[in-house]
Amino acid sequence: MVLAFFKWCEASALGKGISGSVYLFPVVEAVHLLALAVIGGAVLIVDMRLAGLGLKKESAAAVAREAEPWLLGSLSVMLISGFMLMCSEAMRCYYNGAFWIKMYSLFGAILFTFTIRRRVAAGATAPGTSAKAILVALISVLLWSGVGLGGRGIGFY
Amino acid sequence: MLLQFMQWLEATPLSVAFHESIWSFPIVESVHVLGLCLFLGMAVLTDLRLMGITFKRVPLSEVMGYVLPWTWAGAVIMVVSGMVLFLNTPVRYYTNIFLRVKFCMLFLAVVNAWVFHSGIYRRIARWDRTIPTPTYARIAGAVSLLMWGGVVIAGRMIAYNWFDKR
Numbered sequence: 001m002v003l004a005f006f007k008w009c010e011a012s013a014l015g016k017g018i019s020g021s022v023y024l025f026p027v028v029e030a031v032h033l034l035a036l037a038v039i040g041g042a043v044l045i046v047d048m049r050l051a052g053l054g055l056k057k058e059s060a061a062a063v064a065r066e067a068e069p070w071l072l073g074s075l076s077v078m079l080i081s082g083f084m085l086m087c088s089e090a091m092r093c094y095y096n097g098a099f100w101i102k103m104y105s106l107f108g109a110i111l112f113t114f115t116i117r118r119r120v121a122a123g124a125t126a127p128g129t130s131a132k133a134i135l136v137a138l139i140s141v142l143l144w145s146g147v148g149l150g151g152r153g154i155g156f157y
Numbered sequence: 158m159l160l161q162f163m164q165w166l167e168a169t170p171l172s173v174a175f176h177e178s179i180w181s182f183p184i185v186e187s188v189h190v191l192g193l194c195l196f197l198g199m200a201v202l203t204d205l206r207l208m209g210i211t212f213k214r215v216p217l218s219e220v221m222g223y224v225l226p227w228t229w230a231g232a233v234i235m236v237v238s239g240m241v242l243f244l245n246t247p248v249r250y251y252t253n254i255f256l257r258v259k260f261c262m263l264f265l266a267v268v269n270a271w272v273f274h275s276g277i278y279r280r281i282a283r284w285d286r287t288i289p290t291p292t293y294a295r296i297a298g299a300v301s302l303l304m305w306g307g308v309v310i311a312g313r314m315i316a317y318n319w320f321d322k323r
Contacts, residue, residue, distance in 0.1 A: 034310070054224065
């Protein structure tokens with residue numbers, strides 16, 4: 001079923017349009033990278049605050065609230081541009097180990113970010129940090145790094 | 158003369174070893190991309206605050222105080238990993254149009270940051286909490302965003318050989 005979906009993606013007008021063009025893939029890839037810079041900032045600023053490393057005068061809850069729209073916006077751009085890139089070489093991705101590392105990390109990162117991390121950050125209204133907050137920040141950085149490393153790995157696999 | 162230097166650099170054992178290794182380039186490239194998240198993530202946040210878009214209730218000096226050390230750490234990662242990547246094929250990179258565009262925009266981004274820090278930021282006490290931020294601060298933030306965005310795009314395009322001389 002997953003294989004059928006990837007075959008469908010590869011054969012779709014979107015996939016064929018991008019893979020058939022010399023410039024479309026690089027352009028979408030560049031958009032993907034620009035959004036990476038934004039999502040990097042939106043994720044890291046909250047994790048740093050959770051770990052007690054930055055913006056210490058603000059509570060982690062306030063920093064998370066401020067970063068949330070940027071996280072959602074950049075994540076949307078990442079998912080849409082990423083899906084377009086995947087369609088253009090769907091079969092290559094299907095048989096690419098790095099792609100699947102990226103997808104599993106991404107699933108974990110999104111799940112973790114919008115459940116545990118969001119709840120812990122929203123509850124962290126006091127100054128300073130806690131062991132729980134540091135752990136959450138660490139897991140978040142590790143999961144998102146897995147997404148980045150897996151993603152970069154697709155091109156080399 | 159620069160070309161001769163690149164040819165010499167490409168012939169050094171270090172460059173040859175880096176070029177011939179299977180894992181060196183992917184590993185250093187991955188560090189470069191993760192460094193991008195840190196460096197540009199922090200730069201984007203700073204620029205958005207300069208433009209009065211994010212962290213409006215936090216004084217600019219406070220944002221800068223916490224974010225700048227991380228930006229510097231990210232910059233060190235980017236410059237060091239970027240220089241190592243350059244060792245891969247110095248002559249090709251030197252003649253690559255996108256690398257030249259990238260370095261021009263990099264230069265402009267650094268000049269912009271320097272002008273901002275030696276100019277309006279010296280009088281930060283007067284506008285630390287002012288929203289909307291002063292016009293000069295907004296211009297500095299917008300120019301920075303545009304230049305760094307250009308650096309990323311041009312940097313990614315270095316991988317494509319559309320305009321390479323063969």
